[in-house]
Amino acid sequence: MEDVYTTGEVARFTGVNFRTVIRWIERGELKGYKLPGRGDHRVQHSALLAFMAKNNIPVPAELQETKQKVLVVDDDIAMASAIARIFKRLGWQVEQAHDGFEAGMLLASFEPSIMTLDLKMPYMDGFNVLAVSREKFKQHGLKIIVISAQGKHELNKALEQGADAVLEKPFENETLKQLIDKLSH
Known part of the structure; x- marks a missing residue:
């Protein structure tokens, strides 16, 4: 309405x-x-x-509609907040999820164009979230950036399973900004 x-x-x-x-x-x-x-x-x-x-x-x-929405998924609240701050400074509308189940619910209701995703989380890990989101939200143009400290092997596995980009923790803010710019255009 x-x-x-x-x-x-x-x-x-x-x-x-x-x-x-x-x-x-x-x-x-x-x-x-x-x-x-x-x-x-x-x-x-x-x-x-x-x-x-x-x-x-x-x-x-306050009247401008923000088309750019991001869902930040990370069980480490400090890390999720740090990632969210980067997006907010770039003018994005941000929601955070701290586990895979919460991520699934927010994907459906918030409809982000980008999701950042940690691989190691309780209950439902990042690979499960990646599989579900690729199956259900690929047609919506959802881009997924996996941000994890799990190492090169796991990051490459995430790319093979449908992530659009990966970023190893710790990361430089500028590197994330470049990925955001690349994936949002």
Whole structure:
């Protein structure tokens, strides 16, 4: 369902007084509608974005839809947070999972375009997550970066089983940024 904004919210997004927003709606410059009863105005998200584009009004970050989503899967919470920070600084929307089961649930509901995946986790290891995600989410264009301290043999095995890229822990932030750039374009 599309977000709907009050005249006060539209005023804040556009940097004007809410009365100016009401005038825009009444003149037909901004597509909106009146609620029955008190007559308060509302503006749908798509109408606001169209109005802002037509009038060269900068769109604040909170209104911009983030298409880029990443799921960070690692049972080491500090490592997961460090990886998440790198993505967040690049403007990505981030979710974290700390085991394979949680990863499976978030893959379905969050629909990320990239997943980072540790191989050694409790309950369901990274290879099982890799197999399930390749089977169910390959058609969605999901890219998988395996980030693990398991060594070259295990990382090569992950590539053979469908990972798009591998990164050995510890890693340089710049190396991960380069992989993100490569896989997201």
